[in-house]
Amino acid sequence: MKLAILSRNASLYSTRRLVEAARARGHSVRVLDPLRCYMRIAPGGFAMRYKGRPVAGYDVVIPRIGASITRYATAVLRQFELMGCYTPNPSDAILRARDKLRSHQLLAAQGIGLPTTVFGDNPDDTADLLSLLGPPPHVVKLNEGTQGAGVMLTEKASASRAVVETLRGLYASFLVQEFVAEAGGADLRCFVVGDRVVAAMRRQAAEGEFRSNLHRGGEGFAAEASAEEQAVAVRSAQALGLGVAGVDLIRSARGPLVLEVNSTPGLEGVEGVCGVDVAGAIIDHVSFHKNYINQ
Incomplete structure (x- = not known):
């Protein structure tokens, strides 16, 4: 090949x-x-x-x-x-995953759990928009941020309004989501290759930080994803058309909730923590599918 x-x-x-x-x-x-x-x-x-x-x-x-x-x-x-x-990851699938608003809409349409999310454009609607989420804390995310950049936690309604108004003044595209407190600053990165999760890593935010990204000082631990979490991760990748993806979940009282589907997940953290040959799994996957197509 x-x-x-x-x-x-x-x-x-x-x-x-x-x-x-x-x-x-x-x-x-x-x-x-x-x-x-x-x-x-x-x-x-x-x-x-x-x-x-x-x-x-x-x-x-x-x-x-x-x-x-x-x-x-x-x-x-x-x-x-x-x-x-x-x-394994077509161009249109990557574009779907990079747009958080679009990907959340597609995931929700498939019945996949995610934090309640609101999106709006007109400043006159800010108060009502935030009321759709309920009381703070709120999480404000830039629509195309990566590695935890452009993600802010607001603990008061006045702070949520101020951040929203500031971002609108900068013509930034952003989402506002509910804050899921029971996750305890941790998430689960499920590395999906094809129709299975080949490795899972629990990421814990550093003290005083709510973002669990390793680039933000979070710490990674090998984890065992439940059957439900694995099924949600695979369904999420497939909903966006991705054959290789890092699906970030949080464990909530209402089950696993998808935070993000990453179309270009890094291998260093998950291979180092889990001791799994993820690169080999990716090569085996593309080799199998190329041979299947040629048959």
Whole structure:
């Protein structure tokens, strides 16, 4: 199998591990910086070049697309798809996952549990919008934030209104959600590959912090996801069209609630904590599906 990995940096842990896993299984693999790929688009003639040379003959492309380059990199990925390449995470699925509002709407439409979420645009509606959530604390999230950036906790109604008004003044797109206190500052990252959870990690927020992201000082522990949590994680990834995803859940009194579905989950934390060859599981998954398609 000839495989391409779209990544801006071949030395990143996740990219490096995917390369190692692919080569260990006898596959040909190359890392391509998506910002150095450029395309020719014409009826019946999709073509791509990379640093002056044609890009062709790849069977599979695995995207490792950072949020800052989403628009261009998903266009590159779409070009690969139009050229006949298989990808576990199609371009449209990545775009669905990156838009928190859109992904929450799609998950809710499938009956998947998530924190109650409100969204509105007009300042005249702020008080009524917040009333739909009930009393604070509230969690305010930028619609396209990553790794805990752009997530704020407001403990008073006046603070919620002030944050909402500030973000509107900056023309930012954001959501407001209920704060689920019983989660205790912890969440569960379920790493989904295909139709199963291959590893699960409990992340605990640092003292004085409500965000459990490892990039925010959170600590990770190997965890056992329940059958219900695994089913919710897989359904969430499938609802957005993702074959590889990091699904973040919180344990609430009403069952598992989905916080986010990450289309480019990092491997370092989960592999280090759980001791699972997640990179190998991803390569095995894409290899199986490419062979199935060719049959």
